[in-house]
Amino acid sequence: MTRLRNIAIALAAPLLAIVFSLAVTSLVIQISGGSASDFISILFSWPADRLLVNIANQTSLIYLSALAAAVGFRMNLFNIGVEGQYRMAAYAGALFAGAAFLPGALNVIGALLVAVAVGAAWAGIAGLLRVTRGVSEVISTIMLNAIAITITGYLINTYGIKAGDSRRTEAIPESSQVPGWQPFDKAAGEVWTLGLLAVIAGVSFWLVLNKTRFGFDLRATGQSESAAIASGVNSKKMTMVTLLISGGIAGLIWMPSLFGSAHYYGTTFQAGLGFTGIAVALLGRNRALPIAFAALLFAYLNEQSNRLTIEAGISVEVIQITQGIIVLAVVIAYELVRRYRLRAEEREVAQAPRPGATTEEVSA
Amino acid sequence: MTTSAVELRGIEKRFPGVIANHDVNLQIAPGTVHALVGENGAGKSTLMKILYGVQKPDAGTITINGETVEFSTPSDAIAQGIGMVFQHFMLADNLTVLENVVLGAEKLHGTGAKARAEVRAISDRFGFGLDPDVLVESLGVAARQRLEILKVLYRGAKIIILDEPTAVLVPQEVDALFANLNGLKEQGHTLLFISHKLDEVLAVADAITVMRRGTTVGDPDPSSVTKRQLAELMVGTELPSPATDESTVTDVVQLSVEQLTMIDEFGRTILDGIDLQIHRGEVVGIAGVEGNGQTELVEGILAMRPTQGTVRLGGDDMSGWATRKRRAAGVGYIPEDRHRHGLLLDSPLWENRILGHAYEEVAVKRGWINRGGARQDSERIVDQYDVRTPGIDTMARALSGGNQQKFIVGRELSGEPSLLIAAHPTRGVDVGAQAAIWDQIKEARRAGLAVLLISADLDELIGLSDRIEVILRGRLVGTFDPRTVTPQDLGEAMTGGQEEA
C-alpha cells in the first residue's frame, strides 16, 4: 500500500515539474508577444515519423553523455569535461575508422576502442592532476575542454580533407559503415544500430554500480569518502578509475552517429552534448533508468522545438528555458518527496517497539 | 522562597511519531548547579534545546526569573541571559577563537581589540588558557570545551546549560571543569548540566532531576540518594558494570606492532616508535587524552594513513598491505566516529552490512554483490544484537545512535575476525546497549579474539581490558594492570604526571 503510494508520488513529482515548467515557459512566451497555445499544441502534437527516428537517435547520444557525467557524480567527481573528452574521442575514432587499417566490422570495433581510449585518456589527465597534484577536477576539466576544441580544430584544419570551405576526416569505408534499422519509409531515416551502445552502457552502468563490489566501492566513496577509506577503498585509485570510465563512456557518445550516418568528423559533428549530458544526468538523479527517461525527454523537446519557428514563429531558444526549469522543478519536487519520505521513515522507526519514549507508552 | 531562575511547566514536544517531551516540569533555583539525568533518548537534549530556543515546544510554558517567555530563536534565549554548551561541539574550525566567541555577539564589544581583551580577561579569570587568535582547528577537545563555555560567559549568560560536557574529558579535565563551574556558581550563575556519569552528578549537583521516557520522573536529593537508586530511577533496572571475567589470554601473539611511526603532512611526528603486542584472547586498552595519537594508531594499523614500522597479524607481515587487504585478513574495526567512518548514512542497513566486508562471501561473491547473503546476515545481526529498526531496508540515518552502534558491532564481529579494533565502542549509547556490547566483546574474546580497545571512559577501559597501555604525545608511556590501577592513576599518567615523577 505505502509502496504503491510511494511509486505514485515518485511519478507525480516529475510530471508536476514538467507541467510547471511548461506553464512558466508559456507565460514567458505570452508576455513577450508570442502565442502560448501554439507552443503547447506544437510540443504535444504527435511527432512525425522522422522525428520519432531522430528522437530515438538523439536519446542514445544524450544518454551516453549523461552516463559519462553520472559515473563521476556518483562518486562526487564533477567531470565538466565530457564535452572535451567526446570531442577528442570523436575525432580520433573517425580518423582511425577513416584510415581503415582493419577490414569491415573489425574496423568498427577498433575505432570504438580508440574512441574509448582517447576519451579515457583525456579524462585521465584530469584524474592524474587530481590524484598526484590535488588539482580540482572542476578546474582542470574546464581548461581541458578549451584545449580539446583548439587541438581538434588545429588537427582538422591542418590535416583534414577539404570539403567545400570546410574540412573533414577521411570517410569510413562502406564496409565499415553500420547500417541502421529503418522503421518507417526511407525518408524518415534510420535508427542507428550503434545506438545499442547506449543500451549496453546503461545496463552495464546499472550492473556495475549496483551489483559489483567495484560499484559498491564507487557509490560508497561518493556517499562518504571517509567511510569508504575506512572500509578499505583506495580513494585515489578510485578517483582515477572513475574518471577513466567516465571519459571512456564519453568517448562513445558520438560513435552511433559517426557509423550510422555522418561517416566522418566534420561539419556534421554535434557539439554541446557534454553539457546537455550533465543536466540530463542530474535530472535523472544519476541513476541508469531515470536518466534514460530524462534523455528521452530532452531529445523529445529538442526535436519538437524545431517546428516552433516554422509553425508559430516562436524562437527555438525558448525550449532551453523549459529544459532548465524542468531540471530545477524536478529536483525541487524530489526534494519535497524525499523530506516527506524521510519523515515517514522516522515515523516507522519510532513506531517500532523500543523501551524509550514511544507514542503509546507515553500517552498511556 | 526566591523565584526560580528557570521554571518549565508542562512542556511537550512531538516529533513525527515520537513524543520526545511530555508533561515536563522543572524548577531550578538561582545560583545552583542542577543536574539532569536520564537514559539515551529520554528527551534531555530536546528539553534543553527548547529552553535555548532552538526548537519550539508544542505545549507548556517557560518562565525565566519569574517572567514567562517565548523563544523562537536562540537569540531570544540569549537575550534572557541563557547560554548553552551543546552535546556536540558547535565551533567553526576555520575561524579563530576570537571569531568563534564574538560571532552573534558583536554588539557587546565589537570584533576587534576590545573584544580580544575581553576574551583574554575571561580566559584569565577562569584559567582557560585560550589564545584569541589561534584557529580552533588547532585546539584539543578540552580546550574546545572551555571555549564553548567561554562563548557562553562572553555573552554574560547567567543561566548556563551544559549538555554532556564531560563525555570526552579525562578525570583531571573533568575536575578542572567542575572547579570552573563552582567558580561560576559562586559568582551567581545558575548551571544546568546533563551527564550519564552518575559519580560526577552526585559530586557536584545541588539538585537533580531525572527524566525517563520523555518526562520528568523525580527530583532526588543529591545528598542522600545513592548511585544505585539514581540508576533505578533512570532506567528502572540495576546499573551494569563492565567487570572483567577470568583471563582468557593465550600466549599466541595475534597483533604485533613494531616501531610504528607516523609523520604528518606538516612534518610533525604523530606516532613515535610504538611497540605493541596483543595475544589471542586478550583485550589491550589504550588510555590517553584525546589527540595524543590513539586515532592515528588505529588508522596506522589499518593503513588508512601512511606509517613506518612493521605490523604483523598472526604470522603475516602486513606492513606493505593496503587497508582492504588488512581488513580481509581478519581485522574488525569499530570506528570512533560511526557517522564518518562506520556507516553509509543514506544507504539501507543491508548495504551497510557490506561496507568494509566486501571480502566476505556473505557480502560479495567473486566480485558480485551477494544481495541475498548480505540481507540474510543483516537480519541475523538485527536479531542477535537487538538492533531496533523496522527492517533492513531502513536507511542507517534513521536509526538512533545506539542502534547504529549495535549494528556496527554486530557487523564487525561477524566473519570471525582475529583482531578487533574497537574505538569508543559504547560512546553515547544507552545503558542497555552498553551492557550488550560489552557482553559481545567479552564473548568474542573468550573465543580467542584479540582486541585493541580505545576508550575515554576509564571505567570501561579498566573493566574490559587485560592490560592497559597509556599513550601520550604519540608514545606509549606506561603499562598498567587493570586489576590494580585506579582511574586517578591512569588520569595522571595520561596527562604526563607520571612522566615527570
Added chain:
Amino acid sequence: MSTVVPEATMPPPPSTPTAAAGRSYRWLLLVLGFLALVSSVRVVSGANEIDSVGTIQAALIATCPILLAALGGVWAERAGIVNIGLEGQMILGTWGAAYFTYYYGPWVGLIGAALLGAVGGILHAIATVTFGVDHIVSGVALNIIGAGAVAFLAEAYFRDLDGGGIKQLTGLETPPKVDIPWLGEAASDLADKHWFMISDFAALIAALTNSISIMVYIVAGLVFFTAWVLWKTTFGLRLRSCGENPQAAETLGVNVYLFKYVAVIVSGVFAGLGGYMLVLVSSSGFVTGQTGGRGYIGLAAMIFGNWRPFGAAGAATMFGYTDAMQLRNADAVHALLLLVAALLLIFTVLRLRKGDRKNAVLFAAVGVAFLAWFLLSDEVPREFAGMTPYVATLLVLALGTQRLRMPAADGKPYRKGEAG
C-alpha cells in the same frame, strides 16, 4: 582557582596568522621581485609587449569580468552555497546591461545588470536555501535557463532597436574613462624608454592613468570591498560562519537563511556586473552568448584563489593577462616561455632550500624544458597561442603546492532547527 590541564594536543599547524605588518612588507618585496623578473625577461627577450601599457590595459580589461564572477563565487561559497550558476547569472547580466544602458545610460545599465544577476541569484537561493536542492543541480539548471532566457529576451526586445538585432545590440554608451593627463603622459613617456624596472613600473602607472575605464577601478574597489566586508565586519563574520558551521552560527543567534540569501544574491549581482563589463567595457555591444564560458573560468579562478578575494584576483589576473597576451601578440607569448622558465627555476631553488627534493626536481625539469623550448624556437605556433591561458592555468595548478581549503560546510545542505 582552577588547574589548567596541560594540553596534550599536537602543536598547531605552522600557519597561525600573525604579524600583519611583516606580511605586507613581504608582499612589497614579492611584488618588487616579480617586477624585476618580468623586466629582466623583457630585456633579455626583447619582447617589450609583455608589459607594455596596452598589454596591461588589455589584461586588466580581460581580467575584470572573470574576476567579478570569481568574487561572486567567493561571496556565495563563503556562505556555504556552491554557485556553478555564475555563467548563467553573468549571461543575464549581459542582457540587463544592454537593455538598461540603451534606454537609460550606462549608470542605470550598471544597476540593470546587477538586477538581472540578482534575479539569477534569487533563483539559486530559493532552490538551494529554501528547498535544499543540490547546489550543482541548481547551478546547472540556472546556466541553461540563463542562456535560454537571454537568447529569447534579446530576440524579443532588441530586434527593432537602433543598432539592435535579434542577437545583438551595439553602439551602446559606455561608462566614463579615467584620464590623469600629466601623470599619464609622463608615465607613458617613461614606459616607452624601456628602461629596466623603471619603465615597467611606469607602464603600470600609465595603464592606470591613460583612458582606462572607470569600471576597472570599481572592480578593484570591489575586491577590497569584498575582503573588507567578509573579513573585517560583523556581517562578514556571520556570513562566513554560515559557510563554516551553520549549525553553530544558528545556536549563536545568526539567521543563517538570511545570510545565505544575501550572499547568493550578492553573488548573482557580482556575476551580473561581470556581464556588464563584457558588454560595456570589454567592447561596447551585446551579443547573445558572449560570456563564452567566462563564468566557469571565474569559478575556476575562485577555487584556484582559495576562496579568497585577493587569491581570486590573482588567479583571474593570471588568466586575463595570458588571454590578453595571446590575443594581442603571438611573439610575446614566446617571451612568456622564458618567464615561466625563470619562475620555475626560482621555485626550484626555494623548494631545495626547504628540503623538498621531489618538487624541486619536478620544477627544475619542467623549467629546463621551458627554457629549451624558448631557446630552440622563434615563436609559439599561432594556432596554439589560443590555448595559453588554459595551459598556463593547468601548469600553475599542477606545479603549485595545493593547500586549498574550501569553507567547511560549502555545498552541504542546511536546515534550521537541526542544530545540537
Added chain:
Amino acid sequence: GSDDDSDGGDDNNAGSGGNALDCSAADGDGPKVGIAYDVGGQGDKSFNDAAAVGVKKAVDDLGATCTEAEATDGEAESAREDRLRQLADGGHNPILAVGFLYSEAVNKVAPDYPDISFDVVDGFDPDDEANDNVAYLGFAEEQGSFLVGVAAATKSEAGNVGFVGGVNSDLIKKFEAGFTAGAKAVNPDIEIQVKYLQESDPKGFNDPAAGKATATGMYDQGADIVYHASGGSGAGVFQAAVEAGDGKWAIGVDSDQWQTASETEQAHILTSMLKRVDVAAFDAISAVDKGEPLVSYQVYDLKVDGVGYSTSGGFVDDITGDIDGYADQIKSGEITVPTAP
C-alpha cells in the same frame, strides 16, 4: 543617397523598421520560398539578414511568399535535415539554406524532393553524385577582400594593417588571403598582422571582447587599419578603432556595416567587404520563378557583382578609381586572387 552605393543594388540595412522581411505579410502568388537560416536567423546583421533582403526583394518584385526557420547552437545534423524536410513537405520551392553547415543535410534531403530546388549559400556537394536540383551559391570572398585590401594599403599611412578572423577555417582564410594579396598588390612591403580568435570554436564569431582586445593590440603595434571577418566579434573591432582614435580605421565585412554602426563608429569604418548573399538569394528565387532553377556551383564574384566593397561614409571616394582598376583586372583575369594564405 545613391552615392553611398558603389556596386549598385540597394543597401543591406535589414532589420530596421519597414525594410525587414515579414513573411506573414507576404501574400503574393509568386514562388513559395522556404528559408532555413543558420544560427541567429533574421536580424543577425550578417549574412542571414542579407539572405532575408534577397527574399524581401523577391516578395516585393516577384510576389513571392515565404516561411522562415532557424538553426540553434549545437543542434544535431538530423535537426537540419528535419528543418529542410518540413519546408519541403510544406510545398516550398525554392528552399534557401543559409550557411555551408546545410550542405550535408541538403545532399541527403534533395533526392527525395526532385521537384523542389534547393540552394545552399556557401555550400558544397559532399559526395561525388551531383544533385540536379541543388545549387551551391558560392562567393569569391577573396576578390572582395582583395579590394578592401587595396583600399587599406592605399589609405594606410603606417604601412601596417591587420586582419582579425573569427575562426581559423578555410572559409575565413579566403578573406585573409584576398586581403593580404590586395594589400601587397598596392604596397609589397606592407606589414600585415593576422590573428584568428579561435581555432575551431564558433564562439570566435561571438566574442566582441576578444575582437576588441585583438584589434587594440594591432593598433598598438602600429596598424592603422584592421579588417575583420569575425561576425559578432566585429563589434569589438569597431570599438577598438574608435578608442584608438583619429586615423585608425576598421573595415567591415559581409554587409555594409557602416549602415548599422553607431555614429561614433561610422567615423572609423573605412569601407566594408560586401558579400551579396541578397543578390544570390534573389537570383535563386527568380530563377525558379522563370522555371529555370539554378543548379550546381554558382559563383558570385566581382563579375556578377556577387562581391564588392562599400563606399558609405565617403572615406574611400578619393580612391575608388584605383580600387575599381584592380577590380577590372580581376574581372579580366589579369589578376588571380589566391584563396588560401
